[in-house]
Amino acid sequence: MLGFDIGGTNLRVGVVEEGKFLNILHEPIENQFDEQGTIDQVIKLISRAMSPGVATIGVGVPSVVDLKKGIVYDTVNIPSWKEVPLKEILESKFEVPVLINNDANCFVLGEKYFGSGQNVNNLTGLILGTGVGAGLIMNNKLVPGHNCGAGEFGMVSYLGHDYEYYCGGGNFRSLYGRDAAEAFLLASDKQPEALKIWNSYGNHLAELIKLVLYTADPESIVLGGSISKAFPFFKDSMLQSLQTFAFKNSLANLNIHVSELEYAGVLGAAYLHIDSGV
Numbered sequence: 001m002l003g004f005d006i007g008g009t010n011l012r013v014g015v016v017e018e019g020k021f022l023n024i025l026h027e028p029i030e031n032q033f034d035e036q037g038t039i040d041q042v043i044k045l046i047s048r049a050m051s052p053g054v055a056t057i058g059v060g061v062p063s064v065v066d067l068k069k070g071i072v073y074d075t076v077n078i079p080s081w082k083e084v085p086l087k088e089i090l091e092s093k094f095e096v097p098v099l100i101n102n103d104a105n106c107f108v109l110g111e112k113y114f115g116s117g118q119n120v121n122n123l124t125g126l127i128l129g130t131g132v133g134a135g136l137i138m139n140n141k142l143v144p145g146h147n148c149g150a151g152e153f154g155m156v157s158y159l160g161h162d163y164e165y166y167c168g169g170g171n172f173r174s175l176y177g178r179d180a181a182e183a184f185l186l187a188s189d190k191q192p193e194a195l196k197i198w199n200s201y202g203n204h205l206a207e208l209i210k211l212v213l214y215t216a217d218p219e220s221i222v223l224g225g226s227i228s229k230a231f232p233f234f235k236d237s238m239l240q241s242l243q244t245f246a247f248k249n250s251l252a253n254l255n256i257h258v259s260e261l262e263y264a265g266v267l268g269a270a271y272l273h274i275d276s277g278v
């Protein structure tokens with residue numbers, strides 16, 4: 001099986017056999033404003049990774065998807081991808097079944113099959129990167145929603161913007177005068193200014209997690225994305241702010257942790273066929 005994770009800035013692809021990568025390739029997207037150019041880059045990278053034993057291709061994209069037709073709509077950070085029939089394009093090129101899904105769904109599916117969610121019935125995966133994405137496992141089944149938009153918590157209005165504005169990394173500089181990577185490095189050196197930034201971030205993330213708890217009620221939340229690396233710096237303020245959550249027993253039964261899987265999205269994309277029964 002081949003899994004492909006299309007991010008807002010990077011492409012990652014790997015051939016997976018029994019949960020292990022036979023190979024893994026990655027490269028930055030060359031031009032997000034060139035629809036055909038980006039499609040061609042995806043095809044070239046899959047061609048490099050492809051091997052004779054690959055029988056299926058799964059692709060995760062940061063967007064909503066027509067799951068039956070495999071059409072990708074309004075891809076985040078790839079403005080040229082307004083309506084791309086990606087399933088049809090890839091099946092025509094590689095002549096194997098292709099499944100397309102949201103990248104956060106692929107992330108949580110990777111965690112379910114190979115990570116911390118293997119023994120968890122109700123799992124939410126939160127990707128904290130440039131933006132915020134979420135995938136839901138409920139009663140041991142991936143829940144994509146009718147338009148593959150279930151779990152878009154980041155788009156919900158919050159403090160005059162939305163949760164993504166405060167919990168993603170894209171607005172760190174406008175909020176704090178530092179970008180997220182810079183704030184992480186400064187916090188690693190125990191700089192008070194940076195520690196204060198992450199303390200504030202933890203408070204905002206706690207409000208997002210409350211929304212997740214009130215709507216999805218998971219037993220476990222796994223964090224991924226670049227910002228999750230700063231978890232030690234925002235964990236305490238996040239947990240403190242969560243104490244105002246109304247249902248104390250639910251909070252006591254909740255496990256929040258950072259993913260330990262490398263390329264969880266690629267693994268989940270490769271196993272979309274197993275989850276769908278194809």
